[in-house]
Amino acid sequence: MKIGVKVMPRKEVLDTQGRAVESTLRQAGKKLNACMVGRYVVLDLPETEKTAAIAKAKEMAESVLHNPLIETFELEAL
């Protein structure tokens, strides 16, 4: 089963990539309130049952895929 892991910078940490993309979009004349840049990871897991797959993905996200000091993550079954 595939699980998507969305990793985003914490609001209290300056999202430098988001700011850079935001300023480029503004320079191109686009109107926007804000832009945040994160990361999306797709895990293809051997588990076939959703609860078990989510539990495995959560363990991977907590130990490797995100750094809790600066990032948060969300999981979704795909």
Added chain:
Amino acid sequence: MSLPVGVLRFPGTNCDRDVFEAVTSQGARAEWLWHADRFDPKGYRALLLPGGFSYGDYLRAGALAARSPVMDSAREAAQRGVPVLGICNGFQILCEAGLLPGVLIRNQGLRFIDDWVELNLVNAQPHFGRRMTAGIRARLPIAHADGRYYIEDDGLKRLQDRGQIWWTFSKNPNGAMADIAGVMNEAKNVAALMPHPERAMYEWMGGTDGAAFFDL
């Protein structure tokens, strides 16, 4: 014969030979430690993690290197009190490995910075530059894109209260919290800094303040 100093190498480490040379130039014996291998944690008098772009900085700077087999042994050695020094990417790896508090994030100005900076020694380090006393200044080069030290407010207070801030920048180049350029763990045997002492060993390099760090 005294134990050698271990120099860790990951795919993408690029200051490894400079660090190895810096160690031997000050009279110690050095040995390579490869990222994929574990080693005897009692076999080294100190461990050095040089700068570079380990694993291409994929995921987060230092994140993948921190979880490689060689770091299991490094963690065990650190717990036994073996002195461990991280330089630049080595600092990022030690933070990601949980051996040092905090994290290094993208420079405030978004750019890679390559420059000489002035540093203040806030708390003396008993192993790396052990003859340098608090209050002195040093001039060393920096070369990083992700060198901005970040820690939550209570973590910063803990660092300050326990004397774990090693070096600060006289003029903050990257937006680092509290001007931090280097920190130590609570036991003071694990230390790291963003500047490169191995690039300031001789006058012809532009300065000699780095040599004292390798007097082990």
